[in-house]
Amino acid sequence: MKRNRLLPLLLLVVSLACGRNQKTAEAINPPDMATTYAFLLGTYTELPEQGIHLVHYRPGNGGFEVRATASEPSNPSFIIATKNQELAFCVEETSGADGGKVSSFRLSENGFSMINSVSSAGNGPCYLSLDPSEKFLIVGNYSQGNFAVIPVGSDGGLASPIQVIQHEGSSAHPRRQQQPHVHSALFHPTDGRLLIADLGTDEVVVYNVNSANEKPLQAEPHFRLKVAPGAGPRHMVFNESADRLYLVHEITAEIGVYGYEDGELQHQETHSLLREGFEGDVGAAEVRLSPDGKHLYVSNRGDANELVVFGVSSTGLTHLQTVSSEGMAPRNFNLTPDGAYLLVGNQNSNSLLSFKRDAATGKITPTGEVLDIHKPVYINFLP
DSSP, rough: OOOOOOOOEEEEEEETTTOSSHHHHHHHOOOTTOEEEEEEEEEESSSTOOOOOEEEEEETTEEEEEEEOOOOOOOOOOOOEESSSSSSEEOOOOSSTTEEEEEEEETTEEEEEEEEEESSSSSOOOEEOOOTSSSSSEEEEETTTTEEEEBBBSOBBBBOSSEEEOOOOOSSSSOSSSOOEEEEEEOEEEETOOEEEETTTTTTEEEBBTTTTTSSSSSSSSEEEEEEOOOOEEEEEOOTTEEEEEEETTTTTTEEEEEEETTTEEEEEEEEEEEHHHHHHHOEEEEEEEETTTTTEEETTTTTTTEEEEEEEEEEEEEEEEEESSSSSSSEEEOOOTSSSEEEGGGGEEEEEEEEETTTOOEEEEEEEEESSOEEEEEEEEO
């Protein structure tokens, strides 16, 4: 049963520097941005006071501080914001007769104000992507194996899905790949095409997009990339020039490198995330590029619980470091916009903590600053 969501927002006092006449971005992000980072945190929920959070991180000056919480959504495991930081959208990773949900919130110096929720058109929504025009959201429904297009109104309100595209097929893993499992959605930075990673079918599917159309996606795929059987495509990121895609292979705990040209992908190389001689369960999760594009970071869960660092060059990836995530199940992590710190959420140990990043070497070192918080699973910085 869905727990009662008619509870008031937990609003914490905001600094006097964030006056009512300041812009939203200035209110959410304090003036001392060199030492203060603001981010949205998605979690799994079990109690009414849990939900999505606005958090500040001040390295060496108080560490983490939860500034506001919205407790309406159930299992808001993925959250993003608009470019002007006035709106935030989260999934509600639930299942049932009506499937999961996508919810919209207004952001201000007081935290979150809910606008509305709509169906995600499938069970287990796990990923959101806002198109470059910010006219619509793509929501990936993991359990359903489909994804939906949800219009965003001028007031930030969401309309019911206008397109739902269902994947079909299976792959090699007998338990995890019996059916499609859409796990991420990524717009190409320059040509605007949409890439969908499907863990269940071992594919990355590329779709043409025209945001001016009433139904912006061309339902017939432009291109299908079949990755190695049993790999399990999960999250992905483009390099700055947008001609190289880094794709997490969740099931085999690898990072795959793929060239991109004219909407088509070609495999270049694959690197294992495992230490030599490792035995145990694995589950590769997140991938991020440093702001300077020189280093790539990947997380691995299961019995590994590690962060892996690679150097990036024109010839490929070079392994630089493997370190403990300092917790259990590092499902998500992110780099601060300036690349100075890496924050990781350890889902199963209820901890979010920071690492200091060396810009020259790319290597990371734990700072010892930790936020104890229930099942942190997604970090979205507000630049």
